Amino acid sequence: MAQHVRAYEDFAVGTVFPLGPYAMNRDDIIAFAQEFDAQPMHLNEEAASKSLLGGLAASGWHTNAAIMRMMFDSYIDASTSQGSPGIDKLEWKKPVLVGSVLSGRSTVMEARPLKSRPGMGIVRFLNEVENQSGELVCRSEFSVIFAMRGDEKGAA
Amino acid sequence: MQMNELYPAGERLTLGTVTFTPEDIIEFARKFDPQPFHTDAELARDTMFGALCASGWHTCAGWMKSMMAFQKREAKRLMAEGKTPPRMGPSPGFANLRWVKPVFAGDTITYTLTPREFRPMASRPGLLLNTGIAEGINQNGETVLSFETTVIEYI
Numbered sequence: 001m002a003q004h005v006r007a008y009e010d011f012a013v014g015t016v017f018p019l020g021p022y023a024m025n026r027d028d029i030i031a032f033a034q035e036f037d038a039q040p041m042h043l044n045e046e047a048a049s050k051s052l053l054g055g056l057a058a059s060g061w062h063t064n065a066a067i068m069r070m071m072f073d074s075y076i077d078a079s080t081s082q083g084s085p086g087i088d089k090l091e092w093k094k095p096v097l098v099g100s101v102l103s104g105r106s107t108v109m110e111a112r113p114l115k116s117r118p119g120m121g122i123v124r125f126l127n128e129v130e131n132q133s134g135e136l137v138c139r140s141e142f143s144v145i146f147a148m149r150g151d152e153k154g155a156a
Numbered sequence: 157m158q159m160n161e162l163y164p165a166g167e168r169l170t171l172g173t174v175t176f177t178p179e180d181i182i183e184f185a186r187k188f189d190p191q192p193f194h195t196d197a198e199l200a201r202d203t204m205f206g207a208l209c210a211s212g213w214h215t216c217a218g219w220m221k222s223m224m225a226f227q228k229r230e231a232k233r234l235m236a237e238g239k240t241p242p243r244m245g246p247s248p249g250f251a252n253l254r255w256v257k258p259v260f261a262g263d264t265i266t267y268t269l270t271p272r273e274f275r276p277m278a279s280r281p282g283l284l285l286n287t288g289i290a291e292g293i294n295q296n297g298e299t300v301l302s303f304e305t306t307v308i309e310y311i
Contacts, residue, residue, distance in 0.1 A: 035217075035221070036217040036218075036220050036221045036224075037217075037220045037221070037224060038224050039224070039244070041245075041246065051245065051246070052245050052246055052308065053246055059220070060246070060247060060249075061213065061216055061217045061220050064213055064216070065184075065187070065188035065189070065211075065213045065214075065217070066188065068188050068189045068211070068213050069187070069188045069189065072188075072189060072190060072191065076191065077190075081191060082203070082204050083191070083193070083204070083205070083212070083255070083258075084212060084255065085254065085255060086212075086252070086253045086254040086255055086303075087250070087253040087303075088251065088252065088253075089249070089250075089251045089252075090249045090250055090251075090253070091248060091249035092246070092247065092248060092249050095246070
């Protein structure tokens with residue numbers, strides 16, 4: 001099993017991981033919004049069409065959660081991920097309208113060992129996610145901590 | 157009324173609280189972030205977190221949920237006073253988000269917003285761009301989440 005687990009060393013600068021496709025359907029968009037972000041622009045077609053979004057669109061937090069799932073399916077699963085300390089910057093560039101199919105990529109921008117935590121490294125990524133028309137809907141810069149090979153504590 | 161007439165910059169607003177049950181943590185994580193420390197209490201014990209904890213995106217969604225509860229409460233209060241509540245639009249994004257500490261199963265997080273700036277958008281007359289510091293604090297008074305939030309307000 002060990003040889004299949006992605007570790008810090010596998011995230012060299014410039015490595016690109018594909019994301020998606022991931023469909024954002026109406027029921028999921030409304031269910032997420034009802035729970036966490038109950039604004040008319042995420043719940044109701046008529047109100048949404050009059051809003052700046054121009055149509056029923058997912059909560060940005062739903063889009064982020066969906067992108068997390070796309071990352072999990074692409075490279076976080078079966079990795080030595082130790083979680084993320086945070087997001088430096090995230091931009092919701094365009095509304096994710098009902099029926100959008102998202103895809104994109106995570107690109108490794110920077111990778112360095114963590115001095116404070118031997119055996120761990122921090123990897124900085126750029127995420128670019130587009131809709132089915134190729135329009136950028138979300139862009140973010142963030143970090144994930146991975147254990148180095150040989151210390152696979154916490155590996156999936 | 158506008159946000160800046162109601163909530164002075166620099167004054168921290170308590171939005172609401174969310175308790176993270178193991179069931180809610182696992183349900184959210186199975187859908188969006190099924191890493192073992194978010195989906196399985198047993199497996200979480202052997203990770204750096206040491207116990208089942210919420211996906212960071214779940215913690216963030218809790219802030220938004222509290223923000224919505226706050227706006228609803230405030231709308232009711234303002235309308236009862238014969239005032240018009242602020243009209244909020246979408247957000248263009250956020251910056252410097254830090255998951256400072258894990259949110260463990262059973263934790264109760266109090267979410268806050270400290271407004272910072274209310275600025276007319278030069279490119280879009282009729283709109284304001286509001287910024288502020290969003291935070292989540294656990295029952296021991298420890299900050300677990302913080303980020304710089306931005307949101308559009310219709311004038």
